[in-house]
Amino acid sequence: MRILFLGDVLGRSGREAVAARLPGLRSDLRIDLAVVNAENASHGFGLAPEMARALFAAGADVITLGNHAWDRKEIIPYIAETPRLLRPLNFPPGTPGNGSVLVTLPDGRKALVLQAMGRLYMDPLDCPFRGTSELLSRYRLGASVQAIVADCHAEASSEKMAYAHGFDGQMSFVVGTHTHCPTADAQILPGGTAFQSDAGMCGDYDSVIGMAKDGATLRFWRKMPGEKLGPAEGEATVCGVYVETDDVSGLARRIEPLRLGGRLAQAMPSV
Ligand SMILES: [Fe+2]
Ligand SMILES: [Fe+2]
Numbered sequence: 001m002r003i004l005f006l007g008d009v010l011g012r013s014g015r016e017a018v019a020a021r022l023p024g025l026r027s028d029l030r031i032d033l034a035v036v037n038a039e040n041a042s043h044g045f046g047l048a049p050e051m052a053r054a055l056f057a058a059g060a061d062v063i064t065l066g067n068h069a070w071d072r073k074e075i076i077p078y079i080a081e082t083p084r085l086l087r088p089l090n091f092p093p094g095t096p097g098n099g100s101v102l103v104t105l106p107d108g109r110k111a112l113v114l115q116a117m118g119r120l121y122m123d124p125l126d127c128p129f130r131g132t133s134e135l136l137s138r139y140r141l142g143a144s145v146q147a148i149v150a151d152c153h154a155e156a157s158s159e160k161m162a163y164a165h166g167f168d169g170q171m172s173f174v175v176g177t178h179t180h181c182p183t184a185d186a187q188i189l190p191g192g193t194a195f196q197s198d199a200g201m202c203g204d205y206d207s208v209i210g211m212a213k214d215g216a217t218l219r220f221w222r223k224m225p226g227e228k229l230g231p232a233e234g235e236a237t238v239c240g241v242y243v244e245t246d247d248v249s250g251l252a253r254r255i256e257p258l259r260l261g262g263r264l265a266q267a268m269p270s271v
Pocket of ligand 2: 039066067068153177178
């Protein structure tokens with residue numbers, strides 16, 4: 001299975017870049033499953049339903065959120081009726097929406113997509129490790145599902161690495177989100193799980209993690225309430241990770257980073 005994951009879509013610049021690039025990426029890389037993190041799509045904070053619809057229309061099969069899941073309140077009724085829009089699975093019981101979805105591809109293959117949120121330097125949620133383990137106990141990679149993809153939304157690389165190693169061999173692909181900086185550690189772990197500790201964002205990198213730099217830098221110089229933060233509006237780099245899996249084992253064969261457009265050094269998987 002050919003899987004493309006795109007990191008946090010940030011503001012208008014990120015939305016426009018993904019809408020422009022994703023259809024071409026899907027066909028050029030012959031993508032079977034595209035997953036897009038869009039927790040920052042709405043001016044940096046949350047995701048409005050019409051933006052989710054536009055991302056689905058551009059070719060996202062599944063959209064994930066994160067700590068900004070509820071910044072746009074309109075998402076609450078929308079997520080309840082949209083199974084392919086995920087929030088982290090370790091929110092407290094009773095939280096609207098789902099933390100995972102089983103996707104059936106047009107050719108009948110099945111992929112489980114899930115999101116878990118870390119707890120280091122983040123809100124104290126339920127345990128992401130135990131929550132994921134409980135979910136995985138209901139599926140068998142290479143038997144009931146051909147691929148399992150996890151978005152591990154966390155601040156600390158250590159927690160994301162521990163998460164990936166903890167499920168090495170039980171998932172096809174673990175990718176980190178939330179820091180908005182793509183890491184250079186794409187690898188296939190010893191048990192066969194593809195891993196990159198952060199996918200990076202789809203946003204303007206002439207910024208402080210996607211937000212306009214003037215206001216964002218002032219907050220560090222002066223420890224006072226700063227100006228309202230808004231997204232940087234230059235051309236976005238579409239950042240993501242490409243993974244190819246073996247349908248029989250469900251494990252990864254190949255992982256390559258993708259960086260397209262904007263300011264970052266470009267990287268395109270060879271197909
Ligand atoms: Fe984010
Ligand atoms: Fe986040």
